[in-house]
Amino acid sequence: MTTQTQFSFTTRPLVPFAHDYTHGETEPWHSHDCAQLLHTLSGVVRVETGQGFWIVPPGRGVWLPAGTQHRLLITGNVAARTLFIDPFARADLPSVCQVVQISTLLRELIIASLHLPESYGAGSRAERIYELILDEIRGISVLPFNLPEPQAPALLALCRRIQAEPGTKWTTMFAAKTLNISERTLLRHFRQQTGLAFSEWLRRARLMEALNRLAQGQSVLRVALDLGYESHSAFSAMFRRTLGVAPSDYFPPGALSGNAFSKA
DSSP, X not given: OOEEEOOOOSSOSEEEEEEEEXXXXXXXXXEESSEEEEEEEEEEEEEEETTEEEEEOTTEEEEXXXXXXXXXXXXXXXXXXXXXXXXXXOTTOOOSOEEEEOOHHHHHHHHHHTXXXXXXXXXXXXXXXXXXXXXXXXXXXXXSOEEEOOSSHHHHHHHHHHHHOTTSOOOHHHHHXXXXXXXXXXXXXXXXXXXXXXXXXHHHHHHHHHHHHHHTTOOHHHHHHHTTOSSHHHHHHHHHHHHSSOHHHHSOTTTTTOTTSOOO
């Protein structure tokens, strides 16, 4: 069962909201009648939808179009700063779920918006901040932190098994053998149903599991070995190639506990 939350945009194009979660909290299935940009100052959020799930590391955000049914699972202490946005505020707002990079400017604008009045005059500071936020969202960068799920029961079962056993050596041959189909058939159907090559889906699944484990304080070496990498350096190379930084540098001090941030 899902619930839907409604917001009023009669006086402003977006409604900012601050909420802090503790480790292990969840939000049940629900949706909003507006678009949502959920930005995390700390902790990690897993956002699940009917099409797959997204992992939101600290300092990033997830975009959810209006009407998207979703639920949240919290790792670490999450300081969330959310914008609920009138879907008609701009004609070219993103139309699909996606994890996004939050620039320093956008982060500060989101925090500033929490203290703005609901009603304001034309040309006022409040109007300029609201409009600049919408401008920044239009040019936001997308990050590869989503994991689409296939609809076919056999492929879905395979994906769930991979997520449960990420350290297994999931070659194309082995995956195809578990379904009793040819490698060529597996690759064709997998791309048709997920939009990703099997190897890319597997890499993303392991990366997203790594983010969750690192958020729980596990060592880089332990995560690397548990996910099937032969060495710390092999895992770190994949991580740096995908995210631009080493895994040890990805979570800044205080980013998991939220202690480094005030209740803006």
